Amino acid sequence: MPRMLDVSLEVRAEIGDEEADRLLTGDDAPRSYDCTSCRTPGDPERDPTSTVLFVGEETAVLAFAHANCIPSQVVSVSEEQLQGAVRSITGDSPAPAPAPAGEVPQAVPGGQAVLGITSGLVLINGDLHPALVVEPTAPIARPGTTGPGDDFLPLLIEQGFIPVTDTDEVPSALAGWSVLLAGGQLHAVLQPGVDGGAQVAWWQAHQALSVTDGWRAAVNKTQRVLIYAAPVGSIGQQPREDLLRDALDKAASNGKLVAASMPLAGTPGA
Numbered sequence: 001m002p003r004m005l006d007v008s009l010e011v012r013a014e015i016g017d018e019e020a021d022r023l024l025t026g027d028d029a030p031r032s033y034d035c036t037s038c039r040t041p042g043d044p045e046r047d048p049t050s051t052v053l054f055v056g057e058e059t060a061v062l063a064f065a066h067a068n069c070i071p072s073q074v075v076s077v078s079e080e081q082l083q084g085a086v087r088s089i090t091g092d093s094p095a096p097a098p099a100p101a102g103e104v105p106q107a108v109p110g111g112q113a114v115l116g117i118t119s120g121l122v123l124i125n126g127d128l129h130p131a132l133v134v135e136p137t138a139p140i141a142r143p144g145t146t147g148p149g150d151d152f153l154p155l156l157i158e159q160g161f162i163p164v165t166d167t168d169e170v171p172s173a174l175a176g177w178s179v180l181l182a183g184g185q186l187h188a189v190l191q192p193g194v195d196g197g198a199q200v201a202w203w204q205a206h207q208a209l210s211v212t213d214g215w216r217a218a219v220n221k222t223q224r225v226l227i228y229a230a231p232v233g234s235i236g237q238q239p240r241e242d243l244l245r246d247a248l249d250k251a252a253s254n255g256k257l258v259a260a261s262m263p264l265a266g267t268p269g270a
Contacts, residue, residue, distance in 0.1 A: 008072035039184035174260035
């Protein structure tokens with residue numbers, strides 16, 4: 001019997017008591033699984049295991065993860081995201097080819113720009129931290145205005161991001177935000193919903209974005225992702241992580257960098 005399986009109250013509410021009980025008694029639980037976060041094998045009889053329910057507009061998919069990777073939770077995603085996650089979780093068909101950095105956009109309210117995402121490892125005090133660098137393709141106007149200024153950083157600061165003056169310090173945690181990693185690929189950065197509702201995508205990949213084994217190993221160790229954001233033209237597409245770090249340092253020294261740290265999807269607060 002999979003005595004180490006966790007079905008959270010929110011997952012139980014979605015799937016019903018009967019199905020939840022069948023999971024806990026072993027009737028419907030897998031004998032083994034590939035963790036939906038780190039993609040390494042798991043055994044619910046031996047490993048603390050979380051049930052993770054991905055819910056789209058029309059589809060819901062139950063997945064399993066190591067409890068130390070992701071807690072049991074319900075994650076709301078777009079139907080397109082969910083279908084991509086299903087392919088990578090089940091292996092029924094090849095996962096979508098990763099889009100090049102900067103070409104996995106999400107429309108920004110109040111402007112015509114899209115957000116580019118670059119993943120990389122950032123060395124802070126001798127430790128490698130998984131990071132995502134966000135840079136729009138054009139200036140971001142505040143909703144309801146037409147510019148010509150760039151309000152990208154002020155808008156993020158209002159959301160709780162902190163200006164970076166020293167890249168050798170780990171950014172503070174941003175409550176209610178998280179990073180959705182499913183099937184070992186990056187799917188979205190989530191922000192708090194309206195009036196305490198379910199999280200919604202602040203950025204989401206049109207195609208699941210592959211990350212390196214080193215990045216995935218680092219996030220499984222730290223259980224958090226560092227998010228850096230800078231205005232258009234501040235970072236650019238850097239081919240190496242040392243050059244990316246140099247660009248972050250320069251943006252910080254010019255007062256054009258904000259940051260926050262976020263857990264994997266669904267972990268409250270920290």
